[in-house]
Amino acid sequence: MNNGTCSSITGIARVGRNSADSFARARRVFPDGTSRVTIDRDPVPLYIERGVGSYLFDVDGRRFLDLNGNFTALIHGHAFAPIVEALTDQLQRGSCFANPTKSEIELAELLCSRIPQVERVRFVNTGTEAVLFAIKAARAITGRSKIAKLEGAYHGAYDWSEVSLTATPHNWGDPTAPSSTAFYHGMPASVLDEVVVLRFNDVEGARRLLSMHARNLAAVILDPMPSRGGLIAPKSEFMVAVQETARDRGILVIADEVLNLRQSIRGASARYGLVPDLVTMGKIIGGGLPIGAIGGREDLMKVFDASAGDPLLPQGGTFSANPLSMTAGLAAMRHLDSAAFSYLEMLGNIVRDGISRVISNRGAPLCVTGAASLFRLHPIAQIPNDYRDAYPAPAGATVMRQLTRFFAENGIFLPHGAAASMSTPMTRADAELIIDVFARFLDRHQEMLDAIQVRR
Numbered sequence: 001m002n003n004g005t006c007s008s009i010t011g012i013a014r015v016g017r018n019s020a021d022s023f024a025r026a027r028r029v030f031p032d033g034t035s036r037v038t039i040d041r042d043p044v045p046l047y048i049e050r051g052v053g054s055y056l057f058d059v060d061g062r063r064f065l066d067l068n069g070n071f072t073a074l075i076h077g078h079a080f081a082p083i084v085e086a087l088t089d090q091l092q093r094g095s096c097f098a099n100p101t102k103s104e105i106e107l108a109e110l111l112c113s114r115i116p117q118v119e120r121v122r123f124v125n126t127g128t129e130a131v132l133f134a135i136k137a138a139r140a141i142t143g144r145s146k147i148a149k150l151e152g153a154y155h156g157a158y159d160w161s162e163v164s165l166t167a168t169p170h171n172w173g174d175p176t177a178p179s180s181t182a183f184y185h186g187m188p189a190s191v192l193d194e195v196v197v198l199r200f201n202d203v204e205g206a207r208r209l210l211s212m213h214a215r216n217l218a219a220v221i222l223d224p225m226p227s228r229g230g231l232i233a234p235k236s237e238f239m240v241a242v243q244e245t246a247r248d249r250g251i252l253v254i255a256d257e258v259l260n261l262r263q264s265i266r267g268a269s270a271r272y273g274l275v276p277d278l279v280t281m282g283k284i285i286g287g288g289l290p291i292g293a294i295g296g297r298e299d300l301m302k303v304f305d306a307s308a309g310d311p312l313l314p315q316g317g318t319f320s321a322n323p324l325s326m327t328a329g330l331a332a333m334r335h336l337d338s339a340a341f342s343y344l345e346m347l348g349n350i351v352r353d354g355i356s357r358v359i360s361n362r363g364a365p366l367c368v369t370g371a372a373s374l375f376r377l378h379p380i381a382q383i384p385n386d387y388r389d390a391y392p393a394p395a396g397a398t399v400m401r402q403l404t405r406f407f408a409e410n411g412i413f414l415p416h417g418a419a420a421s422m423s424t425p426m427t428r429a430d431a432e433l434i435i436d437v438f439a440r441f442l443d444r445h446q447e448m449l450d451a452i453q454v455r456r
């Protein structure tokens, strides 16, 4: 299995020769050898030859259980037969037109029938675009320009939604009034001025900061369980505080469900008692093809209505609602019925419970968060309450890097610093394997774990 590889530590070698060759070639055409900052490279990315069900096969012929699922998008794993068939049929009939197709109506009907508060839909190509248009919609509807968002929460690459994404202990500021921190060099100060940063689960802070800035706030955008923010469960009082204050002050609530729509057949807001005005979706609704969608109440979604002339918010895109994404999404979502959600929930529970058991048996200074088909490991002993709690100290960050490596060496592709996700082709045996590999990691890295306890 490890033919043609450079070094071997436990099971699978860290660097495959073919991946290393591809990366060397890629570095001659891409600024850092990749097209996404999120690609894990340790020290080179895994170049993939194919994906089958819950497995990835890399260009060195090695097999990995895929817990990344292209950043949680692939809820049915790879090359899911109904999606392949639907796409093959659609491709033979054309890939995109300057005209609508029936497939977009069918996918929109499915979303409207399932997701509360989604009465009308607009399709775009990515979650970034969905968030961008939802924020613009809120501005167009309210006539206000500022937004509020959660510290450490990822919402894609729109400037305003990137503020404080990577806040650190050096710049995140006062716990009661977090600073707005720049995500990239040159981020305009005007953008920072237009974003109010809230701490997740800070009930009093949410009420105070939203009220204080209400006059200028178009929307508060929140992911009910931000993955990069720690994949931490929301307190119901926090959800209530945000939506009550927003309602009282005419601030729209945007639920960003691009990632967490996979938490239930009705999405994540329904699971956590959030009643949003607008909802952004993406990832799983595209069945593995690029997609995004903005949904919401009929009266609010009129902001996009161009039937009587210029809408308040003109919105379009060359590939928006293209029939390939619509067709793949429809096949994926139709197969994601209540039974599929229950199965994923069960797998997730097995993994989270198993990992927690292993941690407590060994008294290890780690914990696991998440819900439904998602989980995330943290190098801290207590379940974090927010992004600041979850922010790893340097020794903890080293442990997480070693953990990702150990999983790869044992045939599991575990995302680093983000949510791991289960998919419908995974089995109980896969779930048990994850727990077993985790237990073996703890057994072999006791010294490193002791170091986090001492240094924290």
Ligand SMILES: Cc1ncc(COP(=O)(O)O)c(C=O)c1O
Binding pocket: 071, 125, 126, 127, 128, 129, 131, 154, 155, 156, 157, 223, 227, 256, 257, 258, 259, 260, 282, 283, 291, 292
């Ligand atoms: C909550 C959330 N919003 C928005 C996005 C952006 O979606 P995309 O990568 O499709 O632009 C992501 C992507 O991970 C996300 O997790």
